[in-house]
Amino acid sequence: MIADMTLSRLLAADVGYLVLPVVLPLLGAFLMQPLARVSARGARILGPLLLVLSAGITAQLWLQLGDAPFSLAIGGFAAPLGILFYADRIALLFALAIPVFALLFWPEFGPGAGGRDQAARRDALMLLLVAAATGLALSGDLFNIYVFYELAAVASFGLVALTGTGRSQVATFRYLMISAFGSVFALLGIAILYMQTGTLNLAQIAQLAPETLPNPIGLAAFALMLIGFGVKAELFPVNTWVPEVYAGAPARVSALLAGLVSKLAVLVVVRLLVLIFPQPEAAELMLVLGVLGILTGELAAWRAKDFPRMLAFSSIGQLGMVFVAFSISGEIGLLAGLAVMLHHLIVKSALFGLAVRWSGSLEALSGAAGVSPLASALFVLFALSLIGVPPLPGFWAKILVLIGLAEGGTPLDMMALMALLLATAIEASYLFRVAIRLYEDTPTPVPPPARRDLGVAALLGALLLAVTVGLKPVADRLGEDAAQLGERALYIQTALPSHVARKD
Amino acid sequence: MMSFTFETVVLIGALGLAVIGALGMVISNHLFRMLLALAIAESGANLLIVLTGFRAGGVAPILGAGDPAASMVDPIPQVLVLTAIVIGVGVQALAVALLIKVYQAYGTLDVRELRDRMDADVAAAAGVEADASQDAPAGGRPLSPAPSRGTAGFGRRSPAPADGLRP
Amino acid sequence: MITWVALVVVVLMLASAVAVLLLRSFVAAVAASSVVGLGLTVLFVLMRAPDVAMTEAAVGAGLSGVILALALRRLGLWHIEAAAEDRDRA
Amino acid sequence: MRNLASLLFAGGLAFLLLAIASQLAFGTPSMRVGAEILAVAPDEVGAANLVTAVLLGYRGIDTLGELAILFAAATAAGVVLGRRHANARRDPPGGEVLRTGADLLFPLLLVVGLYVIAHGHLTPGGGFQGGVILAAAFFVIILAQPTRHLRHSLISWIEGLAGAAFILIGLWALVEDGDFLAPLLGQGAMGELLSAGTLPLLSLAIGLKVGAELAGIMAHIAEAEAPDA
Numbered sequence: 001m002i003a004d005m006t007l008s009r010l011l012a013a014d015v016g017y018l019v020l021p022v023v024l025p026l027l028g029a030f031l032m033q034p035l036a037r038v039s040a041r042g043a044r045i046l047g048p049l050l051l052v053l054s055a056g057i058t059a060q061l062w063l064q065l066g067d068a069p070f071s072l073a074i075g076g077f078a079a080p081l082g083i084l085f086y087a088d089r090i091a092l093l094f095a096l097a098i099p100v101f102a103l104l105f106w107p108e109f110g111p112g113a114g115g116r117d118q119a120a121r122r123d124a125l126m127l128l129l130v131a132a133a134t135g136l137a138l139s140g141d142l143f144n145i146y147v148f149y150e151l152a153a154v155a156s157f158g159l160v161a162l163t164g165t166g167r168s169q170v171a172t173f174r175y176l177m178i179s180a181f182g183s184v185f186a187l188l189g190i191a192i193l194y195m196q197t198g199t200l201n202l203a204q205i206a207q208l209a210p211e212t213l214p215n216p217i218g219l220a221a222f223a224l225m226l227i228g229f230g231v232k233a234e235l236f237p238v239n240t241w242v243p244e245v246y247a248g249a250p251a252r253v254s255a256l257l258a259g260l261v262s263k264l265a266v267l268v269v270v271r272l273l274v275l276i277f278p279q280p281e282a283a284e285l286m287l288v289l290g291v292l293g294i295l296t297g298e299l300a301a302w303r304a305k306d307f308p309r310m311l312a313f314s315s316i317g318q319l320g321m322v323f324v325a326f327s328i329s330g331e332i333g334l335l336a337g338l339a340v341m342l343h344h345l346i347v348k349s350a351l352f353g354l355a356v357r358w359s360g361s362l363e364a365l366s367g368a369a370g371v372s373p374l375a376s377a378l379f380v381l382f383a384l385s386l387i388g389v390p391p392l393p394g395f396w397a398k399i400l401v402l403i404g405l406a407e408g409g410t411p412l413d414m415m416a417l418m419a420l421l422l423a424t425a426i427e428a429s430y431l432f433r434v435a436i437r438l439y440e441d442t443p444t445p446v447p448p449p450a451r452r453d454l455g456v457a458a459l460l461g462a463l464l465l466a467v468t469v470g471l472k473p474v475a476d477r478l479g480e481d482a483a484q485l486g487e488r489a490l491y492i493q494t495a496l497p498s499h500v501a502r503k504d
Numbered sequence: 505m506m507s508f509t510f511e512t513v514v515l516i517g518a519l520g521l522a523v524i525g526a527l528g529m530v531i532s533n534h535l536f537r538m539l540l541a542l543a544i545a546e547s548g549a550n551l552l553i554v555l556t557g558f559r560a561g562g563v564a565p566i567l568g569a570g571d572p573a574a575s576m577v578d579p580i581p582q583v584l585v586l587t588a589i590v591i592g593v594g595v596q597a598l599a600v601a602l603l604i605k606v607y608q609a610y611g612t613l614d615v616r617e618l619r620d621r622m623d624a625d626v627a628a629a630a631g632v633e634a635d636a637s638q639d640a641p642a643g644g645r646p647l648s649p650a651p652s653r654g655t656a657g658f659g660r661r662s663p664a665p666a667d668g669l670r671p
Numbered sequence: 672m673i674t675w676v677a678l679v680v681v682v683l684m685l686a687s688a689v690a691v692l693l694l695r696s697f698v699a700a701v702a703a704s705s706v707v708g709l710g711l712t713v714l715f716v717l718m719r720a721p722d723v724a725m726t727e728a729a730v731g732a733g734l735s736g737v738i739l740a741l742a743l744r745r746l747g748l749w750h751i752e753a754a755a756e757d758r759d760r761a
Numbered sequence: 762m763r764n765l766a767s768l769l770f771a772g773g774l775a776f777l778l779l780a781i782a783s784q785l786a787f788g789t790p791s792m793r794v795g796a797e798i799l800a801v802a803p804d805e806v807g808a809a810n811l812v813t814a815v816l817l818g819y820r821g822i823d824t825l826g827e828l829a830i831l832f833a834a835a836t837a838a839g840v841v842l843g844r845r846h847a848n849a850r851r852d853p854p855g856g857e858v859l860r861t862g863a864d865l866l867f868p869l870l871l872v873v874g875l876y877v878i879a880h881g882h883l884t885p886g887g888g889f890q891g892g893v894i895l896a897a898a899f900f901v902i903i904l905a906q907p908t909r910h911l912r913h914s915l916i917s918w919i920e921g922l923a924g925a926a927f928i929l930i931g932l933w934a935l936v937e938d939g940d941f942l943a944p945l946l947g948q949g950a951m952g953e954l955l956s957a958g959t960l961p962l963l964s965l966a967i968g969l970k971v972g973a974e975l976a977g978i979m980a981h982i983a984e985a986e987a988p989d990a
Contacts, residue, residue, distance in 0.1 A: 019822070019941040023928055026829050030924030033836075033917040074822050076940035080794050081801070082819045118843055121836045128833045135826065143584050147826035150591050154830050157598060158837025166609025167625045169841065170618060173535060173602045180542050180595055181529055187549035187588060188522060188778070194581065195556040195785045198793030220781045244622070510674045511787040514714060517681035519778050521688055521707070527771035528692045531764050536697060536746065540704050543735065544688045547711050550727075552782075554720050557795065560788045564719040565811040566885065567803060576811070578795030582720045583815045587827045589723070590889055590971070593730045593738075594834035597978045600742040601838035604985045607746050721885035722812045725877075729893040734975065737900065741982050 017061060018072045018085050021054040021095055022135045029127035036120035040111070047123040048106060051099040051130065058095045061087075069484065069494045071140065079140070079496055080201035086140035086495055089481045090338070094137035094264065101260050101349060102130045104456045105252040107162070122162060128155040129256070136264040140495055142190055142200045145268055146183075149229060152264070153179045156257055160249040168248030175241040179231050182238055186228025192221040193276075203495030206275040206488055214279050222277045223285060226269060233265035234258075234319045236293040243300070246312035251356040252453075254308065258315045259349030263341050266319070270326050270337065275488055280329070287327035287412055291419045293320025298426040306361045310430065311351050314386070317423055318344045321401060324416050328404035334482035336400035342478075343397045347382045350460040353453040354379060358446065362433075366440040372448030376438045378461045383431040385464060388424060393467045396475070398424070514555050522548030535606070535613040539599050546592045550585045557581030673717055684710035697748040701739045708732035806944055808882035808960055816887070817963045821931070821942040824963075828924060828970055835920070835974045842981045863905035870898035878968035879961065888964040892971025899976040903983050916977040923970035930959055930966070 028050040036043035069088035073079055087095070107126065111119050132155060135148035157179075161172045194200060196217055197208045209218070231238045246254040273282060297317030304310040322344065326337035354375055358365060369376035385394035398420070405417040449457070467474050484490065525545025532538040557578030565579040607613055610621055687706040694700045708731030715724035743749045798815060806814040816824055874894035881887025931942040938945065944958040 014939065016935055016939050016941065019931075019935070022822075023825075023931065023941065026825065027925055027928045029829070029836075030832065030928070031921050034921040037914060037917070074941055075818060075934075076938065076943040077805070077819045081798055083822050118840065121840050121843070124836050125833060125840070128829055128836075131829065132826075143587075144820075144823055144826070147587065147591075147823050147830070150595075151826055151830045151833060154595060154598065154833040154837060157602075158833060158840045161602065161837065161841050166606065167622055169602050169605045169609065170622050172841075173599065173606060176595065176599055176602065177529060177538055177542065181526065181545070184522060184526065184542075184545045184549050187546075188552060190584075191549065191552045191556050191581075192781065192785065194553070195787065195790065198791035198795065200580070200794070204793075217781055217784060220777070508674065509788065510677050510717070513674060513677045513681050514718070515782055515787055516779070517677075517684060517714070519775060519782060520681075520685045523771050523775040523778070524685065524688045524692070526774070527767060530771075531767045532692070536742070536748065537692065537700065540691050540700055540739070543704055543731075544691060544707055547707055547731065550723075551711060551714060554715060554718050554723060555787055556790060557720075557792075558718045558788065559790055559792070562719055564721050564885075565799065566721070567809040567811065568883070573799040573803065573811075574796075576799050577719045578790055578792050579798065579811045579815050580795050580820075582723050582812050583820055583823075585720070585723050586726055586812070586816060586889060587823055589726050589730050590827055591830050593735055593975075594831040594978075596735055597738055597975075597982070598834040598838050598841070600738055600982060601841045601978070601985075603742060604745045604982065605841050613746065720812075722810070722887065722890070725885050725890045726893075729890055729897075734893055734897070737897075738979065738982065741979065745982065745985050 015061075015065070015070055015072050017057055018087060018138065019074060020057050021099070022131050022138065024050050024054055024057075025127040025131040025134070029124040029131070032124040032127065033117070033120045036116055040116050040119070043120050043123065044109065044111070047127055048103060048109070050127065051103050051106075054130070054134070055096060055099040055103075058092060058099075062092045062096070067480075067484075069490065071495045080199050080204040083139070083141040083144045084201070084203075084495055085138040086202075086491065087138060088484050088491075088494075090267070090485050091137045093481070094267065095134050097345070098130055098133045098137065098260060098264075101256065101345075102126060104459070105255045105259075105349065105353065107159070107250055107252050121158070125155045125158040129159065129261070133261060133264050136268060140202050142193065142202060142205070144200075146186060146190060149186075149232070149265070149268070150183060152261055153183075153232065156253070156261065159253045160245050160257075162250055162253065163248060165248065167244070171241070171244035171248040175245050178238055178241050182228040182231035184228075185224045189221045189224030189228060192217060192224070196221070201495070202271065202275055203492045207492050207496070209276050209278070213276065218277060218279065219281055219285075222272065222282045225272060226286065226289075229265050229268050229272075230289070231265075233262050233269060233323075234293070234316050235323065236289040236296065236320065239293065239297075239316050242316055243304075243309045243312040246315070246352075247306070247308045251308065251352050251359060254312075254355070255349045255352030258312070258352060259345050262315070262319055263322075263345055266322055266326070266337075266341060269323075270334075270485070273326065274334075274486055275491060278488075283327040283329060284412060286323050287416055290320045290323030290327060291416050293317065293323065294419050294423045295320075298423040302426050302430045304430075305363075307358045307365065307434075308352075308355050310362065310434070311348065311355060314427070314430075315344075315348055317427070318348065318386070321398075321420065321423070324420070325401045325404065328401070328408055328413075330404075331479075331482055331486055332400065332404045332407065334486050335479055336397065336404050338478055338482055338485070339393075339397035339400055343385070343393050346460050346464060347386055347394070350378070350457040351382055353457050353460075354449050356453045357449045360446070362437065364446055365434065366437045367442040368446045368448075369439045370441075371446060372454070374458065375449045375454055376435075378454075378457045379438060380435050381461050381464065383435055387428045387431060391468055391471075393464060393471070396471065510560070511555065511558070514551065514558075518548050518551035518555060520548070521545070521551065524548075533615045535603055535615065535618070538615075539596065539603070542599075543592070543596060546588070550588055550592075553581045553585050553588070555581075677714065677717060680710045680713050697743055698740075701736060701743065704739070705732050705736045708735070806960070807958060810882055810884060810887070812885075813882045813887050813960065813964070817882075817960050818944060821963075824967070825927060825931070825942075828927065828967060831971060831974045832920065832924060835978050838978050838981050842985050860905045863901045866901050867898050870894055870901065874898060874968070874972065878964055881964040882960045888967025889971055891964075891968040893975060895968065895972030896975035896979065899972070900979050903980055913977065913980070916973045916980070920970050920973035920977065923966045923973065927963060927966040927970070930962055934959070 028046050032043055067089055072085045074083050132148045132152035139145045157172050157176050196212050197205050234242050294317050297313050301310050301313035304313055322340050325340050385392035388395045388398035405413045522545050525541050528541025529538050559577055562577035563575055565576040684707050687703040690703040691700045712724050712728045802811050802814045806818040808814040874891045877886040878888055878891030934943040934945050935941045
């Protein structure tokens with residue numbers, strides 16, 4: 001009887017299950033190494049299994065509860081006393097995308113190099129990264145976001161160092177130092193914010209922000225946190241780790257860091273901007289740093305001589321564009337930002353997937369089309385979309401940013417607009433250069449991408465083409481997402497229905 | 505504006521530590537000293553957070569000594585700092601592990617020396633020529649070119665795994 | 672009174688922090704960083720945060736010092752007589 | 762030149778931060794949430810140490826995340842230092858005094874660590890502080906007898922099971938009460954050792970995990986090859 005009740009309760013989706021996509025991967029990570037001592041095979045399938053389970057739970061919650069945002073007070077301690085998870089459409093989209101992408105770019109399904117222990121550690125770190133990323137997407141508490149951000153950082157240090165080469169270890173150390181430097185700034189920002197408002201709950205800070213934060217204090221707190229959370233989002237002054245790390249890490253890990261994890265850091269910054277810092281100076285700061293990122297990134301990518309570093313620098317440029325897009329005020333800014341962000345998520349992940357085997361210099365790639373026509377064709381497709389050639393989705397994303405900037409019309413906006421056009425020209429130049437080289441008529445020693453990476457890239461390419469065909473419904477949904485993301489009042493109302501503790 | 509009170513003194517201490525630490529991280533030429541500077545910067549941030557919960561004349565947030573809850577200091581910042589301290593020591597231990605490996609691979613922890621070696625190493629592993637390093641010391645020592653792809657280790661006493669062994 | 676205690680501790684901490692950056696010998700620098708940890712512990716006690724003070728004493732002044740000292744030995748930086756070594760080199 | 766620029770930058774940063782911070786009301790915080798927690802925590806959680814009440818109750822998931830970070834750091838350190846050469850040099854064993862001292866200290870530190878863990882909900886201390894002391898106990902042994910292998914398999918079992926126990930207690934609450942990590946088991950009389958529901962259990966899990974984690978990291982570092990110098 002009791003067991004029966006428990007079972008039926010377990011099967012019905014309950015808001016409380018929103019913690020599971022975060023907690024289950026953590027549980028798996030903790031148990032990974034002991035399990036590997038008992039059964040290496042069991043440990044190897046545990047990770048992918050938990051990812052499928054997490055994705056399933058998120059999908060079921062989303063299907064049953066619909067598109068309206070909802071919140072969950074963890075431990076039953078009502079916000080703002082406790083910590084809450086906030087799930088709106090964009091948070092759920094990411095909570096779903098994280099396990100899926102982690103599965104697509106899972107480093108190794110086999111034992112891999114380094115033996116049983118190393119394989120178990122690798123899988124445990126992947127699960128920790130997934131848990132942290134999901135937490136970042138869902139959390140509605142400032143310090144909790146910081147904790148998940150640090151978890152994502154530490155887990156990615158371990159994954160980057162996986163190759164075990166000296167240079168990847170130097171790169172990891174530099175990444176760790178820059179990351180920790182940013183964390184100190186983020187902590188200072190959190191301290192200032194807590195002093196000023198007396199709370200860490202994002203919704204409550206948002207409620208208090210109009211009285212307490214539209215002043216230099218608020219701006220300083222935002223700047224500090226922008227630097228702190230900007231490290232993973234490859235924001236301009238704190239992105240010097242990017243090329244070394246992406247060149248030294250296993251390419252599938254680079255795909256996850258550049259594609260997925262950077263977007264979650266961006267999402268955190270956007271939530272801060274929308275909820276807490278609506279003042280124009282904050283957006284202007286982001287715009288300027290974004291423009292600097294675009295210019296430095298694209299120029300460096302143009303000079304790069306090897307494939308992974310070209311992708312890394314181009315990713316800095318693209319994320320600069322994401323920041324520029326989100327700095328545009330109003331719904332069009334959010335829409336443009338989401339479009340650029342999701343487009344880059346798909347394209348850059350796939351390109352890093354191709355780099356698993358194409359890790360060498362660009363020159364070595366000449367004539368690769370002869371060996372692997374599909375991979376070359378996919379590269380051209382992604383390159384065209386990155387540049388923004390119509391009718392591919394990249395074109396529409398870029399056009400949205402340009403329209404938003406033109407509508408803004410301030411001198412800063414115009415400067416950003418010029419930078420964006422210039423960057424497009426540079427982008428076209430270096431991507432075409434590679435494309436032409438791929439189709440050169442020389443026999444080449446470059447191996448074709450592994451079947452798995454090619455399959456993933458083809459899948460993402462197909463997704464890109466599907467969006468091109470069905471642009472209208474996708475654009476409509478994205479518009480609704482952006483509208484929901486921008487509604488401060490809705491967030492506050494959902495997260496803090498009342499201050500009465502929910503104890504039954 | 506600022507008076508000589510306990511809070512002011514601690515505030516100056518906190519910001520001073522944070523800034524000295526941040527400065528040290530930027531200007532240090534030795535990776536180990538960078539690590540020490542990081543610990544100092546973190547201490548500054550932690551001190552500032554505890555300070556946000558302090559109130560003059562408050563008592564520790566522990567029941568049982570007969571103090572009323574209303575006179576206690578804010579427990580939340582204390583919890584945050586507990587968390588931050590533990591995170592800090594974890595990151596520090598990981599950084600030490602990395603340093604040991606870096607030292608084994610390159611035989612130095614000097615930032616300038618490492619940068620030169622790394623540039624050559626990265627380029628060799630990728631199969632391209634190294635960029636001329638902008639901050640190479642005047643009359644810079646010539647870097648021995650990597651013999652071939654796959655054996656680009658520069659370790660002086662290197663038992664380290666060979667670099668660039670990617671398929 | 673408490674203000675004066677805090678002032679002494681803060682001055683000591685800031686001086687040690689600067690020393691960490693300037694001292695030649697890494698052993699001395701690690702020792703100086705432990706002094707910062709101890710100062711922090713005192714300030715936490717003064718700010719009525721006994722839990723934090725305990726953690727900082729165990730971690731900041733103890734554990735992290737041990738880890739760093741261990742690292743010094745592994746990195747070949749364990750020279751207490753750094754000055755003497757410099758003289759040899761000169 | 763670069764140092765001078767950095768110095769100027771740091772000076773500017775310090776000045777700006779000080780200018781901002783001097784406008785904040787340090788010493789008289791608003792305590793918007795803090796005051797509310799001080800008022801309701803004794804009844805809602807039942808721990809005399811309100812810091813522990815917040816750490817394991819109101820902000821329990823933060824604490825879980827923090828455990829995960831320490832675990833990630835230990836695992837990553839294992840990845841970095843994992844492959845050890847079979848014939849690498851070890852440190853010479855410590856002297857007779859150190860070894861005798863270690864034999865005496867070990868049980869003492871063990872008892873103190875467990876005491877601090879068990880009383881975390883009553884007095885200052887708790888899982889983290891006690892865990893650090895436990896780690897120190899094991900480290901004293903490593904220091905005294907470097908040739909003795911610390912059983913890494915044992916450590917990985919302890920850290921795995923202790924971490925899983927924390928999460929399973931949380932999941933138990935999810936099934937029982939509908940909320941992950943909600944307090945269970947009734948609060949008991951405040952101030953007694955067995956009170957505050959599941960908090961002491963969580964403390965114990967944290968203590969064992971932190972202890973195993975830190976001991977593991979230090980063993981890894983201590984076992985890394987010594988330089989030839």
